[in-house]
Amino acid sequence: MHSLLNNLVVKTKVDELMSNMTLAQKIGQMTQAERQSCTPAEAKKFHLGSVMCGAGSTPGENKLKDWLTMADSYWQSSSVKDACHHGIPLLFGVDAIHGHNNLCQATIFPHNIGLGAANDPALIKEIAIITRKEVLASGLDWTFAPNLAVAKNQHWGRFYESFSQSPDITNKYVNNIITGLQNQLHTEGILACAKHWVGDGATSYGIDQGDAKISWQVLNKTHISPYITAINSGVMTVMASFNSWNGDKCHGHKFLLTDILKKQLKFSGFVVSDMNGIDYLSDDFYLSIAQGVNSGIDMFLVSENWKQFIRYLSNHVELGTVSISRVNDAVRRILTVKVAMGLLEAPKPSKRKWANDNSFGSMEHREVARKAVRKSLVLLKNHQNTLPLDKAARILVTGKNANNIGHQCGGFTIAWQGVSGNDEFEQATSIWHGIKKIAPNAFLREQVEHVNANDHDVAIVVIGETPYAEGFGDIRNDDNLIIEAGSQINGQINVSEPYGSTIELQSLHSEDYATIKELTDKGLPVVVILISGRTLIINSELEESAAFVVAWLPGTEGQGISDVIFGDVNFQGKLSFDWPKNTVTSSLPLFPQGFGLHY
Template sequence: MRSLGTAALVGALGLSVIAVPPARAAAVLPYQDPSLPVATRVADLLGRMSLDDKAGQMTQSERGTTTAADVTAYRVGSVLSGGGSAPANNTPAGWADMYDGYQRAALATPLQIPILYGIDAVHGNNNVPGSTIFPHNIGLGATRDAALVERIGKATAEEVTGAGQDWTFAPCLCVARNDRWGRTYESYGEKPELATAMTTIVDGLQDNGVLATAKHYIGDGGTTGGVDQGNTEISEAELRSVHLPPFTAAVERGVGSVMLSFSSFNGAKLHGHKYLITDLLKGELGFTGFVVSDWAAIDQLDGQRGFTQAEVVTAVNAGLDMAMVPADWKVFVGYLKAAVQAGQIPMTRIDDANRRILTKKFELGLFEKPYADRSLTTTIGSTEHRALARQAVRQSQVLLKRGILPLAKTGGKIFVAGKSADDLGNQSGGWTLSWQGASGNTVTGTSILSGIRAAVGAGTTVTYNRDGTGIDSSYRAAVAVVGETPYAEGEGDRPGSMSLDATDLATLSRLRAAGVPVIVVLVSGRPLDIAAEVGNWNALLAAWLPGTEGAGVADVLFGDYAPTGKLPVTWMQSAAQQPINDGDGKTPLYPYGFGLTYSDPPADTTAPSVPAAPTATGVTGTGLTLTWPASTDTGGSGLAGYDVYRDGVLIGSPAVATYTVSGLSAATGYEFTVAARDAAGNRSARSAALAVTTASGTPGGSCRVRYTTNDWSTGFTGTVAVTNTGTTAVSPWTLTWTFSGGQSITQAWSARVTQTGSVVTATGEAWSAALAPGATVSFGFNGSHGGSNPRPASYSLNGATCEAS
């Protein structure tokens, strides 16, 4: 809820100094009566609005191009600040004064409809100096703590409200599938369940009076090559299974707005995609809030500079409710009205958009309390909020290599180096006071170096040199804080190298040359290509982009808190593996979900012994069993298991020295190798290879298959139940069939399903590898088709034809 302000607006954008009226006039019309239901008030107001009023409500302009007089004259429904766009008095009070000036201008219109003021408060109220800057989303994903994220939403809402704003373009619910993407740090992680869990931030924001925005709808994290504003070339089934679930959860939580993505889905720009906006989001998901565009995004619909009336028609008819048109918003108003008058956009679509926008304004209480709530200004950068941010920082730390951690607080000397050790801008990243962010102490907070100095005891000396000059063997440890410098989308895309830069490598080289243990703290918005370097480091801590409270990193380094963070993304062995995600068969440097803690055995940097070459038994046309002598681990953390590779591709990670392989082709040659791994994350080299040729065929048994599908658009979900109707067990089992309609399987569960051309092969998982007599096993999959989806004509179980039912 908003409250009446009492300050006068000072000096920005030509807004004149006007005293805030002590109270608004008593309600005289139904829509001004707060005792009536919101729907009744909206209907009454909508019936009084002219086309000018309605077009204005659908317009969002940027403060740098909008005066108070503009808001009144054009009935502007919303104003925003782009990254770095701030009032001349860039303080919380200055922001609130600016807000009140615009709000007075809106209330000077005949119908007195207040504005919404939008900002990108994406990790705290990061536009306003003095605010608490929380870790970016990738770090919050590492915490796995949805309740913590909700508390961060509440704290952010208080600091946003205290500076006068009422609408944030957050949370980003993208599922980042390629770490080359410059917005990877805005994602909670590579799996939909992470972003889905973190939609608690919607409650934290909206339960405390700030409208939230689920963005960017939909698939922006899945573009080919990780290109920002690129093309997401996947099936609808994959779009639904990977990228849609977080938006579904946000809608269920009542998120007030959804922002469309700049990107395309299979070549079609999202801002003109009626099926995904109107049919799926508003229809199937039941979204009742309003849809807003991204920055000038409707200008991209025809691929030409300068937006046109045709683009306005396409976007609004597709389901866009409010257009973010930072510079040319007056042109947009003209095009929108002309399109309605020409019958190109029906008035029902205009009324629907206005109804959605007005509903949120009434629900926020803006009609009763339109001015900045300055009672919350004292929460901006408060001790309580900074303590919460410090907690989030320490919970986000992911320990990838333990070495000598935690460091003792007392005794001897510690050397600290690296370009991000004493740089609040670097540790806060992009979207911090400006769009791209900047290096340097741009914000108020505690650097990682300051946190280290505050953590150590009186008997410990901390020496700092940015590039590592001056270290010698007298130091008991060196802490190198290295990684990325700030960036945001576009500028942050990394199509080439993803390694540490020359400055970082030179610093690390100086530290290693001193012969002391080197502890690397990696400040970055994504995994970096470090496999060639990490063997030279004693310990590695992924700190992500922690924000203003660097003492949270020191909390973990010195053992005040044990690390609990888990990787929200898969850490590549090299940039050539991108995209790499959990379950795709690629062998990572560190897998999704990996993260050590101090209860794990310490100081293990020794890899287990290399396994001897495996041997094969039970070779059939479709499978075999591998065994090998157990490896040993002398590093202290203990043997954790093995990784099994088929022709160089990881196919399984058993805990014991045996593994059953299924899903092979008859009369085919394969090469198998094995590597050992320990609990500290060390891996041995691979064993010598075993070459095996499978048998020419495997006897089958009697069988029955039940096949059903559930189709939508060009996608479908298939379910298969296969029953062994014979008298002997079938182990391992393999079911094959042929698709005749060009169908393509995109995802499967409860069985390993592969496709070569039109031939589909399904084999049992480890827990369902055998089919006893009379037993049935079921599995499912998602697929796509080109318009028809005929059922398979026949099925074969281990070479035997099955009865189809």
């Protein structure tokens, strides 16, 4: 991929484009708008370099045809050549982070925390290829993935977006993800985006967008490590991170963005900001823009106030507070990626290979997702060989997550914060659906207080978290932590309402333990299946269970769980994070990284 970016033909084409571009055309290329704030006509008028669909931002009825119509309209408008326009097509980006997760009927894979437990680089390649095909089916060019965060604190609301607490598993995956997404980029690939640069998994107390108070040695060895692999694998875009490093925000960090990423690591693609990421550099948006550009960000995701961004950046160039050479460098990087990926010659999105392809959401794709579920499951306890279950057994199935595909998919699915229920998932399978298919004597019950233990041989209780994303998933027991973090950061901190105040499951979701205890008090052995985006303190639930399975956030293919608990496939998953025993961070884990039982 480096050879594409450094190709002489590409360079000549970019030189030709830039030789007669106006300042307005250049600044337009540096601008990315959220599609709801920008019509196709405006994208043309302002020469925009990119638009994106934010999580949960979906066209029409959120069907494949609606996405293709949308993609075509922006392509058509931005591709028009006339006296005032070069006709440079815009890039269309989306958060396809565990499959094409905004789009109804897409194949949704386990979130990264589960894929880390699977520890299977070949599987990761398959998932990346399927994600690429399903994104191309909808006409888009670019996914903001992979997330290369090395998460260190389960209080963080993005913990499930990390593969492991150490960079080792991530580094084994990176090349397969990048090549799976970008392979054959000129004809049938999509851009990958390594994110978030850098240290987002290391913030104090796990506060989203907080401060990573760590040494350069730790930042370099642990958190920069996967990016080196990504750059060597040819990743074409990198997204800046909301977090700060020792008080200085990454979105305005010239040392990290320019000196390290671009100069030392020789990253030759372009850097994109996170959504409205420069807003928090300063109280003054005008000053924030100059700081962001001068630090080394090339394209700016300014979801709504992009016209103001264009106007202010023009003023900075005219006043000399941003040099034209910095603008030219940014535009050159953006155009080099567009030319190298063949965007300027590509037909409109609906006429490209894989557009509206029958493979979208197909059984073949879903089988790979089902395999990913099977491989990601981690068995923590199996008292007296309770598992595998007998398919003929009389099984009670209960728990709030037993028949809820939205809950098993987690955040970044259909909506930014995820959804509840099964209505949005026409072809998907809940955990209950998977059990019922192969266990004819299984019965689903919402309430268990009137259950007669003599009517059942065993109970399966599906418990755990409900969906969340980013800061809304933070666990925070003291708002003084935010005050402390904010006082040490140069700039603003964007604070969300947290998911809860403790990582102890019995306090966080007391209904789960109550259901388990109700059944064990009746004398029923209980198999617990935990749906979770993080490692939680589960001592009480574990104690009461006969068997305990961690299913993470498995996605749309719930039958992958029944494949394993009934013994058709053995457990293979191993923890990619230490499992905590209590809230004392220095204590030995309940289960160490690498733990996982099997039959």
